[in-house]
Amino acid sequence: MEFEEKRKYLVESLINRKIVNDQNVIQAMLKVPRHKFVPQGAASSAYLDSPLSIGLGQTISAPHMNAMMCEYLELKEGDKVLEIGTGSGYHAALCAEIVAPEDCKNPGHVYTIERHKKLADKAQKSLEDTNYGDRVTVIHGDGTLGYSKEAPYDKILVTAASPKKVPPPYKKQLKEGGILCIPAGSREWGQNLYIIRREGDEFKSENITGVRFVSLIGKYGWQE
Ligand code: SAM
Numbered sequence: 001m002e003f004e005e006k007r008k009y010l011v012e013s014l015i016n017r018k019i020v021n022d023q024n025v026i027q028a029m030l031k032v033p034r035h036k037f038v039p040q041g042a043a044s045s046a047y048l049d050s051p052l053s054i055g056l057g058q059t060i061s062a063p064h065m066n067a068m069m070c071e072y073l074e075l076k077e078g079d080k081v082l083e084i085g086t087g088s089g090y091h092a093a094l095c096a097e098i099v100a101p102e103d104c105k106n107p108g109h110v111y112t113i114e115r116h117k118k119l120a121d122k123a124q125k126s127l128e129d130t131n132y133g134d135r136v137t138v139i140h141g142d143g144t145l146g147y148s149k150e151a152p153y154d155k156i157l158v159t160a161a162s163p164k165k166v167p168p169p170y171k172k173q174l175k176e177g178g179i180l181c182i183p184a185g186s187r188e189w190g191q192n193l194y195i196i197r198r199e200g201d202e203f204k205s206e207n208i209t210g211v212r213f214v215s216l217i218g219k220y221g222w223q224e
Contacts, residue, residue: 003035006047010063013049020067024075028097029067037090037126056116058214060088061159065211069181072195072208073155075099078106080150082173084143084216085159086114089123089136095157096135110136111150113143115217144218146173158182160216161191166203167220174198183213187222 001009011029014020020029035046038060042052051059069091075081079099083092092112099108114120120140127133139147146156146169155178156170162184174180178198185191193208215222 003033003043003047007034010047010049014064014067017064019064020071022071022074024098025067025070025094028070028094029063032090032093032097033130034063034090036130037088037093037123054088054119056119058087058116058119060090061213066091066094068208069157069159069193070094070098072193073157073179073181075155077101077104077108079108079154080152081108081110081155081157082147082150082153083110083112083157083159084146086112086120086123086138087159088119089127089132089138091157091159092123092136092138093127093130093132095155096132100135107135108154109150111139111147111153112136113139113141113147115140115142142218144216144220145169148173152178154178156180156182158216159213160221161185161187161211161213162216162221163187164220165194165205166196169220171198171203176200183211187215 035043038046051062075098081095092110096110117140124138127136151173152175165184180196183191183193190212193211194205196203196205
């Protein structure tokens with residue numbers, strides 16, 4: 001089976017399982033070539049609905065998790081997005097496909113931070129190779145600090161497990177009316193996925209489901 005056919009099959013199964021419903025997310029999942037973001041040798045597994053190793057003890061999340069997080073963030077054209085945990089760069093490309101589709105009138109942008117330099121460099125290359133290089137900015141650093149240079153953000157996506165639901169820098173860097181999606185809880189026993197909306201100075205959280213992510217390590221995260 002060709003990659004495009006496998007991708008279509010995967011997206012159909014996400015629709016049938018009622019994981020995705022938003023047309024923007026569906027079109028982005030159909031378009032972004034996930035097999036170009038996984039390590040060489042794992043391309044044949046790129047369209048299975050499971051996480052894959054990307055080296056340095058880190059993972060690219062399962063496609064259903066990428067789709068769910070995009071959908072709960074209510075991403076739309078023009079959004080400025082901050083992602084913490086670039087990993088492979090795939091989730092950043094998915095967000096970019098939604099907030100800045102080619103030739104749109106009002107393109108948004110994705111800023112994504114990765115603490116491992118080797119992963120940040122590899123993701124940058126994959127994003128350039130797949131034509132997302134100008135819609136995504138990859139930053140090497142501690143994402144628990146956020147990225148104040150481009151704040152405030154419409155949406156903040158955290159793809160590693162945090163000890164806190166709203167690390168203080170994200171409070172400051174999320175726009176009023178903005179949405180934060182973050183897995184928070186125990187490092188050992190798993191976390192819950194939270195959707196947190198900023199309403200004025202209040203942060204209203206909704207617990208979506210139980211999840212298990214690799215740890216968010218940094219000043220406002222866990223210690224190494
Ligand atoms: N979104 C990624 C993708 O599409 O491949 C998967 C992310 S992986 C589950 C979590 C990533 O968060 C890892 O690459 C890890 O190195 C990174 N990470 C952990 N703590 C971080 C921090 N404080 N700042 C930036 N990245 C961090």
